[in-house]
Amino acid sequence: MHKTRLALLIMVAGTLAACGESSTLQVSDGTGRSPQLPAPNKTLIPTVNIAPAIGWPDGVKPTAAAGTQVAAFAEGLDHPRWLYVLPNGDVLVAETNAPPKPDDSKGIRGWVMGKVMGRAGAGVPSPNRITLLRDADHDGVAETRTVFLENLNSPFGMTLVGNDLYVADSDALLRFPYQPGETAIKAAGTKVVDLPAGPLNHHWTKNVVASKDGNKLYVSVGSNSNVAENGLEAEQGRAAIWEVDRATGQHRIFASGLRNPNGMAWEPQSGKLWTAVNERDEIGSDLVPDYITSVKDGAFYGWPFSYYGQHVDVRVTPQNPERVAKAIAPDYAVGPHTASLGLTFAEGSTLPAQFSNGAFIGQHGSWNRKPHSGYKVIFVPFEAGQPKGMPVDVLTGFLNSDEKAMGRPVGVVIDKQGDLLVADDVGNKVWRVSAAK
Numbered sequence: 293m294h295k296t297r298l299a300l301l302i303m304v305a306g307t308l309a310a311c312g313e314s315s316t317l318q319v320s321d322g323t324g325r326s327p328q329l330p331a332p333n334k335t336l337i338p339t340v341n342i343a344p345a346i347g348w349p350d351g352v353k354p355t356a357a358a359g360t361q362v363a364a365f366a367e368g369l370d371h372p373r374w375l376y377v378l379p380n381g382d383v384l385v386a387e388t389n390a391p392p393k394p395d396d397s398k399g400i401r402g403w404v405m406g407k408v409m410g411r412a413g414a415g416v417p418s419p420n421r422i423t424l425l426r427d428a429d430h431d432g433v434a435e436t437r438t439v440f441l442e443n444l445n446s447p448f449g450m451t452l453v454g455n456d457l458y459v460a461d462s463d464a465l466l467r468f469p470y471q472p473g474e475t476a477i478k479a480a481g482t483k484v485v486d487l488p489a490g491p492l493n494h495h496w497t498k499n500v501v502a503s504k505d506g507n508k509l510y511v512s513v514g515s516n517s518n519v520a521e522n523g524l525e526a527e528q529g530r531a532a533i534w535e536v537d538r539a540t541g542q543h544r545i546f547a548s549g550l551r552n553p554n555g556m557a558w559e560p561q562s563g564k565l566w567t568a569v570n571e572r573d574e575i576g577s578d579l580v581p582d583y584i585t586s587v588k589d590g591a592f593y594g595w596p597f598s599y600y601g602q603h604v605d606v607r608v609t610p611q612n613p614e615r616v617a618k619a620i621a622p623d624y625a626v627g628p629h630t631a632s633l634g635l636t637f638a639e640g641s642t643l644p645a646q647f648s649n650g651a652f653i654g655q656h657g658s659w660n661r662k663p664h665s666g667y668k669v670i671f672v673p674f675e676a677g678q679p680k681g682m683p684v685d686v687l688t689g690f691l692n693s694d695e696k697a698m699g700r701p702v703g704v705v706i707d708k709q710g711d712l713l714v715a716d717d718v719g720n721k722v723w724r725v726s727a728a729k
Contacts, residue, residue, distance in 0.1 A: 354689045494522075
C-alpha cells in the first residue's frame with residue numbers, strides 16, 4: 293500500500309475524526325419513489341463521520357411526534373436490537389451483538405472499521421440471549437423480565453409458528469418448543485438449516501419471518517462485504533432472502549442482490565413481503581439511498597454490480613452486464629446511509645390516524661455521511677399497498693447538540709395494545725410510543 297495512503301488511514305483510525313467529502317443534497321432528496329442519484333464521489337479516504345455513543349442522561353428521552361408520547365417500556369438491557377411480540381402479549385428482545393469474525397478485521401480497512409464500530413457503540417461482546425418482557429398490568433412498563441433463551445450465537449430474528457419458536461442465529465436457523473405463557477425455554481434448540489457465517493461474517497444479522505400459512509420461513513442474509521471486495525466466492529448464498537421449507541429445512545434463494553436486508557414484514561393490504569435494505573457505502577454522502585421494497589420471487593436487485601436498478605458500480609470487478617440488465621429498482625428510498633433496519637406495518641396500531649396505514653422504520657444512523665442521517669424512527673404512508681408521499685418523523689432526538697448518540701433505534705414492532713415498541717441498542721432501552729393522553 294502506498295505510504296501516504298497508509299498514513300492517512302492510520303490517522304483516520306487514530307483520531308476517528310470526521311473526514312472526506314460532504315453532502316450536497318438533503319436527506320429528503322434521496323427519499324421517496326424517485327430519489328436523486330448524483331454522480332458517485334469516491335474519495336481516497338471514505339467519509340468517516342461517527343456519532344460517538346454516550347447513552348441517555350437521566351431524565352432525557354427521545355422526542356415523539358405530535359399526538360403521541362414516548363416512555364421507557366424497559367431499561368437496563370444489554371444491547372437490545374430486535375423485538376418480537378408473542379400472541380399473549382409478552383415481548384421478546386434479542387440482546388445481541390456481532391459474533392467473533394476475525395477475518396473481517398484483517399488489514400488496515402478492517403482495523404479502521406473496527407474502531408469506527410466500537411466508537412459507535414457496536415464494540416461490546418454479544419450477550420447471546422433473548423429476554424422476555426411482560427407488562428401484565430398493561431401500564432406501559434414491563435414489570436417482569438426473565439432470560440428466555442441463552443447461550444445463543446448472536447441471535448437476531450424471531451418468529452412463532454404454532455408451538456415452534458424460530459430463532460435466526462448468526463450461523464443457523466434454530467427451532468425451540470414453546471408453551472404459551474412460559475417465561476423461559478430450557479430445551480435445546482434443533483437446527484433447521486445452516487446459514488452463511490464463518491470467520492468472515494461481515495453482515496452477521498439474520499432475520500426470519502413466517503408465511504401466513506406457516507409452511508415457509510423467509511430468512512434475510514446480508515452480504516459479506518461492502519461491494520464484493522472479498523471476492524464473489526465469499527458471497528455464496530448472501531445478499532439474499534432465503535425461502536426455507538419449515539418441515540424439511542430445504543431452502544432456495546427467494547430474491548437476491550439485496551446488500552443487507554434486515555427488517556421483513558407482510559404488507560397487510562397486498563399480502564406482499566417487504567424488506568428494509570442497507571445499500572452500499574464509500575461513494576459519497578449522497579449515495580446510495582437505503583430503501584424499503586416489496587420482494588418479488590426470483591427478482592434480482594442489483595448488488596453488487598449495480599445500485600437502485602441499473603446504475604453500475606464501477607468498483608466491482610469483474611463486471612456483469614447480463615446481471616445488471618435484470619436488476620430491478622426498489623420501491624421506495626429512505627435516505628442515504630440512514631442504516632434503516634427495523635420495519636413493521638401499522639396493522640393493529642392505536643396511534644393517531646396519520647399513522648394508521650403504512651410502515652414504521654427504525655433508522656440506526658449513518659457513519660459514512662456528512663452531515664449525519666438517520667438516528668430516528670420514521671413512518672412511510674401507504675395507499676393501496678404502496679408507499680405514497682414523504683415520510684413522517686415518529687421519534688427523533690437520538691443525537692444531542694454535540695452530535696453524540698444518546699441512543700440508536702433498531703427493531704420496531706406493534707405490541708398487543710397497539711403501541712409502537714422501539715429497541716435502542718445504545719440507550720439499552722425499549723421505548724414505547726403511544727397516543728398522547
